[in-house]
Amino acid sequence: MIATGPGHGVKLRSGRLVVPVWLSTSTKGPHRPSCVATIYSDDDGKTWRRGDVVPTPGLVNPSETAVVEVGGKVMLNIRHEGEPHRRAVVEGRDGAGGWGQVRFDDALPEPVCMASLLRFGQDSLLFCNPNNPSGRERKNLTVKRSDDVGRTWKDVVTLEPGPSAYSDLAQAGGEVLCLYERRGTLTLARFRP
Numbered sequence: 001m002i003a004t005g006p007g008h009g010v011k012l013r014s015g016r017l018v019v020p021v022w023l024s025t026s027t028k029g030p031h032r033p034s035c036v037a038t039i040y041s042d043d044d045g046k047t048w049r050r051g052d053v054v055p056t057p058g059l060v061n062p063s064e065t066a067v068v069e070v071g072g073k074v075m076l077n078i079r080h081e082g083e084p085h086r087r088a089v090v091e092g093r094d095g096a097g098g099w100g101q102v103r104f105d106d107a108l109p110e111p112v113c114m115a116s117l118l119r120f121g122q123d124s125l126l127f128c129n130p131n132n133p134s135g136r137e138r139k140n141l142t143v144k145r146s147d148d149v150g151r152t153w154k155d156v157v158t159l160e161p162g163p164s165a166y167s168d169l170a171q172a173g174g175e176v177l178c179l180y181e182r183r184g185t186l187t188l189a190r191f192r193p
Helices: none
Strands: 002-004 015-026 035-041 064-068 073-078 086-092 105-109 116-120 126-129 139-144 154-172 177-183 185-191
Touching: 015 064, 035 073, 064 116, 064 126, 086 154, 105 126, 116 154, 116 177, 126 177, 139 177, 154 185
Parallel strands: none
Antiparallel strands: 002 015, 015 035, 064 073, 073 086, 086 105, 116 126, 126 139, 139 154, 154 177, 177 185
């Protein structure tokens, strides 16, 4: 089985389209064991090629992945089911391969939920997921901002303090849009970071 996102891919400054995917070799469900990779296109989506599987030693069932280009590299931000309960991050040169060492971002909790990542402006990043450092409950959907290519993060806005889950960020002029799950319904938020 292969699945994109959920979420979105990106168009790199080079023109390459990159979409994160996750793969499972299970024939019995429920999507485990799994790994992550990318697919990419250099001809505006007419044809697609497979990127390298991201080496993720120590990660348990990596899956739904967000992608962004920042600082001249392609960054993947990975959901997983293992310890520590922090998002896994890896960078590569071109979105197709050359992936570096996976690291855990202590500022980004991992409640085993899809997250969204967006480059905002030149090299700032916005990240959104349920911000629950103490457990796996999907609640407290929060947008964070990094102005140093993901080395440090600060909270921008809490969109939903209660039960909340999947989200996707997009930019519209100077505003940011976030479509997200809130108590079983889809909600659209607009804000300026």
